[in-house]
Amino acid sequence: MSALNVRPTLRSVIGRGHMILALVAVSLASVSLTLLGVLALRVYAEHNLHLIARSINYTVEAAVVFNDSAAATEALSLIASTEEVARAEVFDANGKLLAQWVRPDTGMLSRVELELAHTLLEQPISQPILHQGRTVGSIHLSGHGASLLRFLLSGLAGILICTALSAWVALHLAQRLLRGITGPLQSLAAVAHAARSERDFDRRVPPAQIAELDSLGSDFNALLGEMEAWQSHLQSENETLAHQANHDSLTGLPNRAFFEGRLIRALRSAAKLNERVAVLFLDSDRFKDINDNFGHAAGDAVLVAVAERVRAQLREDDLVARLGGDEFAILLAPLHKLEDAQRIADKIIASMDQPISVPGNTQVLTSLSIGIAIYPDHGATPGTLLNAADAAMYQAKRLSLGGQQTAEPESPVVNVQHRS
Amino acid sequence: MKVAGSSTERSLSWRRMLLVAVLGILAPRVFAQAPSPADHRAQAVTQVVLGILSYARWPVEPAQLRLCIVGPTQYTDDLIKGTTQATGRPVLVQRLLADHPDIVNACNAVYIGKLSGDERSQLFASLIGHPVLSISEGGDQCTVGSLFCLRVGDEQVSFEVNLDSVARSGVRIHPSVLQLSRRRAPEP
Numbered sequence A: 001m002s003a004l005n006v007r008p009t010l011r012s013v014i015g016r017g018h019m020i021l022a023l024v025a026v027s028l029a030s031v032s033l034t035l036l037g038v039l040a041l042r043v044y045a046e047h048n049l050h051l052i053a054r055s056i057n058y059t060v061e062a063a064v065v066f067n068d069s070a071a072a073t074e075a076l077s078l079i080a081s082t083e084e085v086a087r088a089e090v091f092d093a094n095g096k097l098l099a100q101w102v103r104p105d106t107g108m109l110s111r112v113e114l115e116l117a118h119t120l121l122e123q124p125i126s127q128p129i130l131h132q133g134r135t136v137g138s139i140h141l142s143g144h145g146a147s148l149l150r151f152l153l154s155g156l157a158g159i160l161i162c163t164a165l166s167a168w169v170a171l172h173l174a175q176r177l178l179r180g181i182t183g184p185l186q187s188l189a190a191v192a193h194a195a196r197s198e199r200d201f202d203r204r205v206p207p208a209q210i211a212e213l214d215s216l217g218s219d220f221n222a223l224l225g226e227m228e229a230w231q232s233h234l235q236s237e238n239e240t241l242a243h244q245a246n247h248d249s250l251t252g253l254p255n256r257a258f259f260e261g262r263l264i265r266a267l268r269s270a271a272k273l274n275e276r277v278a279v280l281f282l283d284s285d286r287f288k289d290i291n292d293n294f295g296h297a298a299g300d301a302v303l304v305a306v307a308e309r310v311r312a313q314l315r316e317d318d319l320v321a322r323l324g325g326d327e328f329a330i331l332l333a334p335l336h337k338l339e340d341a342q343r344i345a346d347k348i349i350a351s352m353d354q355p356i357s358v359p360g361n362t363q364v365l366t367s368l369s370i371g372i373a374i375y376p377d378h379g380a381t382p383g384t385l386l387n388a389a390d391a392a393m394y395q396a397k398r399l400s401l402g403g404q405q406t407a408e409p410e411s412p413v414v415n416v417q418h419r420s
Numbered sequence B: 001m002k003v004a005g006s007s008t009e010r011s012l013s014w015r016r017m018l019l020v021a022v023l024g025i026l027a028p029r030v031f032a033q034a035p036s037p038a039d040h041r042a043q044a045v046t047q048v049v050l051g052i053l054s055y056a057r058w059p060v061e062p063a064q065l066r067l068c069i070v071g072p073t074q075y076t077d078d079l080i081k082g083t084t085q086a087t088g089r090p091v092l093v094q095r096l097l098a099d100h101p102d103i104v105n106a107c108n109a110v111y112i113g114k115l116s117g118d119e120r121s122q123l124f125a126s127l128i129g130h131p132v133l134s135i136s137e138g139g140d141q142c143t144v145g146s147l148f149c150l151r152v153g154d155e156q157v158s159f160e161v162n163l164d165s166v167a168r169s170g171v172r173i174h175p176s177v178l179q180l181s182r183r184r185a186p187e188p
Helices: A002-006 A010-065 A069-080 A108-120 A146-198 A211-246 A256-273 A287-294 A296-313 A338-350 A382-399 B002-033 B037-054 B117-127 B163-169 B175-184
Strands: A085-092 A097-102 A125-131 A134-143 A276-284 A319-324 A327-335 A356-358 A362-364 A368-375 A404-406 B065-070 B090-096 B109-112 B133-136 B148-152 B157-161
Touching (some): A010 A069, A010 A097, A010 A108, A010 A125, A010 A134, A010 A146, A010 B037, A010 B175, A069 A085, A085 A108, A108 A134, A146 A211, A256 A276, A256 A319, A256 A327, A256 A382, A276 A296, A276 A338, A276 A382, A287 A296, A287 A362, A296 A319, A296 A327, A296 A338, A296 A356, A296 A362, A338 A368, A338 A404, A368 A382, A382 A404, B037 B065, B037 B133, B037 B157, B109 B117, B133 B163, B157 B175
Parallel strands (some): A368 A404, B109 B133
Antiparallel strands (some): A085 A097, A085 A134, A125 A134, A276 A327, A276 A368, A319 A327, A356 A362, B148 B157
């Protein structure tokens, strides 16, 4: 259970992969872009500072030559106040301060800008004031990093927005990919589960969009088809074998083992419901003669015909089986009264009056002797019932061929009926 | 002759530069302890005059800049020593009388001290049409004809420009100087 919990799902693996990829790509791109941008901006800022210094230079040159502090201050503030300058100073040739301009402190942000400019820029920059090729003074200038700060802040905002956007896109793509992968896999798993647990080989995996999954599904379908064919083949083979094991190949009737199994079940149910069951033992009277006189083919034809005629006299639920040779057995369950069994035996004996066509364009007549045993009157077990019926049949055969005899519980032979 | 003359001038200017350099090193210490107001003003006037000269362009640039001091002046003790411009052009300073006959050819620039009205008008009449830069020491006569008029104060030496005279003289003055003077004009 815990191992299942620890093992990551396909969804989480794909989602995490997409997410990591997107985040790494975005952060790499944005960090490198921001670094490059800061470097470029730094170059431009320094260049700009030099340009400002040069323009201040031109403006204050005459004022410095004439040592005019007021004019220098005015020119200085005129330029510096509109540019990104934090502090500007003009010195004369002796290093005396001639003019000075300092940007007024406007709170927290300007201090941050100053710090940024100090870290990023090489400042204060110093430029000599030349007049006719001679140095008449110098300018000291330090910038403030408003545009740098703006760039960094907007870069940061861009990184955040891009990261959020790409994370969203990555999740969306992962979900789409996942739908393409897990859908086919889930249907594959469902079909496999149905095939394994319910032996349901009819279901097939639907086609998938992804080529590998689609080929997997179609291979799986082909495998299922083969398994289905194999399964049905096995089933029919099993059925054939079971039929062969329980039935007589000549007449198509159930065999002795099948009959005994049914008899056991019938006795059990009859014991429970307090019902009666009749077992009839049938034997052909002249089968050996027919076999000897007309050949085995004729004997087989007689057996098939007897089986058909007996079968025709019975109810749907009654069972007739060939026990072996020319011996047949009938199970009548449930039985209401003994007379019913005797009536059926009469009908069967009567059905033998018609001649039977045998190979060689000849017809033969045969007759059956029938012994009847009733549960629970003549025996409680299959063996005793069959024995009782068998004995009654011999009794009938001894008395007259083509007759029937009901078994007697104590004394063997009484109540002989003769057919006229 | 010319070669010899120039070599002597060069050696002279060498010596002068050395002197200026020595003075430049010594002066702050010497004068710092006792800064005489007169010396200070004279030096400031020299600086302003040389500044004006450095921003001036003549139709034909002279090899030597000849500055003539005309009339009695107050602040030319320093200026009279002469100097060399940053471009290497020497500035020769000489005193002339106001009625000097060939003042137009002898001078590229005149520094005008206290003159009577007649002398002044005569001088300016002779200068008309010639590229001579004129600087008046006193600020009150600037409307008359002088290109520049100095206003000498304790703190600072400022100047005014007479644009009409500048335009008429043919000497071109750098606009930043004009701007400097115009800005200063409304000041008392």
